[in-house]
Amino acid sequence: MGNVKIQGLAAGAVLTLGVLAASQHAAAEGSLALLTWEGYSDDLVVAPFTEKTGCVVEPTYVSSNDEIIAKTLASGSATIDLVSPSNDATMTLIDAGAVEPIDKSKLPHLADYFPVFQSPSWLVKDNDLYGVPYGYGFLRLVLDSNVIPDAPASVSVLWDERLKGKLAMWDNLETLYVAARYIGVKDVYNMTDEELQKTRDALIALKPNIRKFWTSDAEFQQLYMQKEVVGGNTTELAVSGLWAQSADSLKEVLPQEGSGGWSDSWMIVKGASENPCVYAWLDWISSPESQALASKLTGYAFANAKSFDMLEPEALALLTKLGTGDPEVQKSISWWQPVPRRGAYLEIWNQVKAETAQ
Amino acid sequence: MTVQADILTENAPDMRRIERRRALFWLLPPILWFVGFMLVPYAITLFYSFGRMDYVQFVAGFSLDNYVKVLTVQPYAGLILRSAKIGLLTAFWSTLLAYPVAIAMAFYLSSECAKHILYILVILPWWASYLVKAYAWKTILGTHGLLNEGLIWLGVIDEPLTVFLYNDFSIILTLTYIFTPFAVLSIYAQLERLPLSLIEAARDLGATGWETFIKVIWPISIPGVLAGGVITFSLGFGDFIAPALLGGADSIMISSVVISLLGVANDRPLAAAIGVAIILMAMALLTVSQYLEKRTQVRL
Incomplete structure (x- = not known):
């Protein structure tokens, strides 16, 4: 009898702890499978996201856009929620019907994006936007x-x-x-x-x-x-x-x-938007805070114009010297x-x- | 007697069955290996080579277009030949360097200890990764590398030379350096079997050192030279790291093309066709070398 009581107590404690842990997180608890470049799911960017939403990020790293295309076409949303291909590969995924349109109303930060990234030709088909622009750069x-x-x-x-x-x-x-x-x-x-x-x-x-x-x-x-x-x-x-x-x-x-220009975008693998963590992630990575962190980490520029204001002076000076954040230069780029x-x-x-x- | 005979006849099939089971036990792993890692992948490659790509999707079929392309459209056939040239030069220089080492190990080092030390020295570089060794050559051959600095210090040249690095010379040098141990070991394995009494007999009968080498040692060593040559040729032929790290603007090889076909163009069928063409070449090469080895093999 004594034993059963102790077991019951222990189970109760575990349950309470679990509930406590869960209540600290917002609604979107779950896990999120990313197929991305190594620098894009660093702890610096992921940890605040997991803290805020409870979504655990499970990244798989790729070394080429072809790998993204091949894996997305092969396994779909069963194993991948989001991918981050470059602009020379995005339309391939859109044309193949492997990704979903973005619901812009759920992503308020998009309004702060540089004009070239508002509805770039490499992400738009039939007036639908199929990706959230992220890191970019010019050759x-x-x-x-x-x-x-x-x-x-x-x-x-x-x-x-x-x-x-x-x-x-x-x-x-x-x-x-x-x-x-x-x-x-x-x-x-x-x-x-x-x-x-x-x-x-x-x-x-x-x-x-x-x-x-x-x-x-x-x-x-x-x-x-x-x-x-x-x-x-x-x-x-x-x-x-x-x-x-x-x-x-x-x-x-x-x-x-x-000069040539590259631009990576987060895209939702078809069927994955049912996962509440997907839009939570897109909201986070489109915010100026997260993009400033990502810029600090990778050295790249990011698509939200407000992220430039949050950069450290040195990083900002460098990107300014390079003309990366200049909307006029951005327009002249051969994306x-x-x-x-x-x-x-x-x-x-x-x-x-x-x-x-x- | 009759009882014993009975036992024998009754037991005989059992023995055979056990033998067969035992044979199967030993044969099964290599057969599984061969089927799983050789036949099946080769069959898949062959299957892909007859198909084509429709945008990003593979379409199966039976077309020889990819093979026609490999043979007639540049740069494919030309690069297969170029890679063969690099492979041949690697095999040539490796053999040239390896032969004296193998001779020394087999005949001139009488103490086992010295033989062991040389043996360890030969295989020691294998403990370092290929990449590290290739990078090391970069620091030696570079414009401000050890070689140039040394030559300037010696007063041989005034200005650093750029001819040491980023060309075919640096590729062949690196490949030769990395693959020579293979040649040493295969030539040594052959020479080791040569009984010293044969050499003594030749000398007793009045042959000079050179005659002994030409008439006794060299013919017996040929199978080892061939085996080492095939290994170093194949490794040099299929290499893509040395050209990428140490090659110049025109130092492209067929393996690099296969990689770019898969990584950039996503053209799996054409990559597969090149693969099949190379497999066929390798099979032809092995057949010829095996025939030559058999013809030159001496029963000792």
Whole structure:
């Protein structure tokens, strides 16, 4: 008898504790499965969310947009609630019917977003918005001003003979877009065969200047710091990292032809909006507070304009120097789009890489 | 007698059954392994290679288009040849470096202790990861790397040279460095079987050191050279890390193309077709080398 009583007491205590714990959280208790980049579900951003809502975040990290597309199409909302692909992949998921439209009325912070992120073309289909923009950035063209003191505001500077064997270019289709913009292609994401061939020729002409195709921010920084190269096309993080390492002569070239821009968005996997944690997460990550935290963590800029006001002075100064938060610059950016003929683009890209530099 | 005979005849089938069971016990794991990790994946690859992609979805079918593309459209066939060239050069230099080491281990180190030390020195680099070793070469060959700094210090050059890194030279050097132990071990394994009495007999009959090598040691070592060559060639051929880390603007290899086809273009069928083409090449290479090994194998 005594034993039963003790057991009963223990059970009662556990129950009470459980209820107490539950009552501390808002209504949206549960778990949330994210398919995302590693930096996007760091504790710094996730912990306040879990504290506020009780939703436990279970992230799965991916290394490419294709992985997001493949996994979303394969498993759907059974195992994933939210995904965070980039703008060259979002429309693929929308067209495949794998994601749900966003109910904007549930997300008041969207009103504070920069104009370019209010209803970006890569997220809108039939007047429905299919994603909440998050981190973004522009691709940068940088050169050592000691080598090229008179750099024109044009990508044509890359073809300058003084840069022979001194450039590091990104091993990515973005570099193909750079060459396409150089030869004056209007829509670089929908090139004709003829335009692709001309782009190929321009890239082959550029090859003698290319010492290395880089694959990570860190690699670009190393190549520059170890004086293997004097510039190339790269990311904001690589540039700010180099400036932080006092690479003062490294100057940005602002090409009149435009630069590529990437923008990640949170999208709801079809059927997942029944999970109350989904909109709780979208509300949190669209808030300026959370985006300022994410910016501190990743170094990227985020889509809510008010998040810039909450940045630390240094971070704000850097993003201002880079022009990332300038709505006028944002409008001039050639935002990545899905490329319907990606296979053909890649083939040209691989041909260029296989070509022996003269 | 009759009783014993009875027992024997009664027991014989049992014994056979036990034998069969025992054989199955030993054969089952390799068969499962072979089916699960070789046949099934190869069959899947073959299946994909005949299909096509419709936007992001794979469509099964039976079309040779992907194979036609591999053979006729650049850069695929050209890059398979280029990778084969890198593989061959890796195999050549690895064998050239490995042969004297294997000879020394087999014949010139009489003390077991010295043999062990050399053996450990050969395989010691395997304890470090491939990536670490590749990065190490970057710091040696770079514009401000050890090699350039050393040459400047010695007064051989005034300005650092950029020809050491980010080209095919740095790739082949790194691959050779990383894969040479494979060649050492396979050549040594073959030379170790060579009885010293054969060499002594050759010398007793008046052969010079060079003649002994050409007529006795070299013919017997050929199967080991072939085996090491096939291993180092295959590893060099399929590599994609060294080109990515140490290669230059035109140092692309076929494995990198397969990765980009899967990662960038999501073109699984074409990637599979390249895979099948490489598997066929590997099978042809193994058949030829096995034939040569058999022809050159000497019964000792």
